[in-house]
Amino acid sequence: MTVRLAPSLLAADFSCLRSEIAEVQGLGVELLHLDIMDGHFVPNLSFGPPVVAPLLPHCRVPLDAHLMVSDPDPLVAELGALGVARIAVHVETCPHLQRSLAGVRAAGASPGIAINPATALVLLEDALAWADFVLVMSVNPGFGGQPFIPESIERVRRLRRMAVGRTLDIAVDGGVDRSNAGELAAAGATTLIAGSSVFGTTDRPGAVAALRRAIAEGVAR
Numbered sequence: 001m002t003v004r005l006a007p008s009l010l011a012a013d014f015s016c017l018r019s020e021i022a023e024v025q026g027l028g029v030e031l032l033h034l035d036i037m038d039g040h041f042v043p044n045l046s047f048g049p050p051v052v053a054p055l056l057p058h059c060r061v062p063l064d065a066h067l068m069v070s071d072p073d074p075l076v077a078e079l080g081a082l083g084v085a086r087i088a089v090h091v092e093t094c095p096h097l098q099r100s101l102a103g104v105r106a107a108g109a110s111p112g113i114a115i116n117p118a119t120a121l122v123l124l125e126d127a128l129a130w131a132d133f134v135l136v137m138s139v140n141p142g143f144g145g146q147p148f149i150p151e152s153i154e155r156v157r158r159l160r161r162m163a164v165g166r167t168l169d170i171a172v173d174g175g176v177d178r179s180n181a182g183e184l185a186a187a188g189a190t191t192l193i194a195g196s197s198v199f200g201t202t203d204r205p206g207a208v209a210a211l212r213r214a215i216a217e218g219v220a221r
């Protein structure tokens with residue numbers, strides 16, 4: 001199974017996002033992860049469409065937006081119109097999840113469901129029919145650089161079993177690094193989001209290579 005790498009711009013140097021993007025694209029990453037926060041659903045503010053729009057012409061890989069906002073629906077059309085390829089909304093913020101996911105598809109993007117570490121997986125089971133991917137949070141969202149919650153590996157395994165018979169991309173987000181990437185891949189993750197473990201180091205080629213090695217070992221198990 002192929003496992004894609006998606007560096008998270010949250011850990012990049014915000015004073016030079018364009019060159020940060022160019023560097024990781026040059027390393028062959030498959031996606032770029034955008035953490036959009038409102039200071040309400042999560043206790044932090046990051047960036048939104050006004051920052052994403054001027055970066056888009058410089059992105060050769062698909063953009064993967066993670067909406068950590070209390071009211072995601074109004075942002076969806078705007079991000080879709082910009083050309084963002086994938087948009088994940090949190091199950092915790094969407095009382096009308098089917099409608100929110102349909103809204104993402106109508107905006108021209110691929111819909112995903114993000115889920116916090118302590119939220120029961122059963123809450124998204126019936127909604128898998130309308131989603132292309134699930135973003136399993138392996139930290140409580142809001143900040144980069146937090147320690148990986150080890151129980152997330154078993155959640156990935158359970159979600160993969162829950163999705164048997166479906167084509168579902170399982171993405172994992174938070175504290176992903178070379179020490180857990182292999183186990184995540186073996187458990188059934190197909191996209192790994194990596195903030196600090198890629199952008200937080202000066203040796204980005206070495207960081208991406210180490211993640212790829214860990215993934216290859218995990219997939220081979």
Ligand code: DX5
Nearest residue numbers: 008141142144145175195196
């Ligand atoms: C956390 C964000 C993550 C974050 C990951 O709220 O959703 O995408 O950028 O960063 P690291 O890899 O440093 O945990």
Ligand code: ZN
Nearest residue numbers: 033035066173
């Ligand atoms: Zn994220």
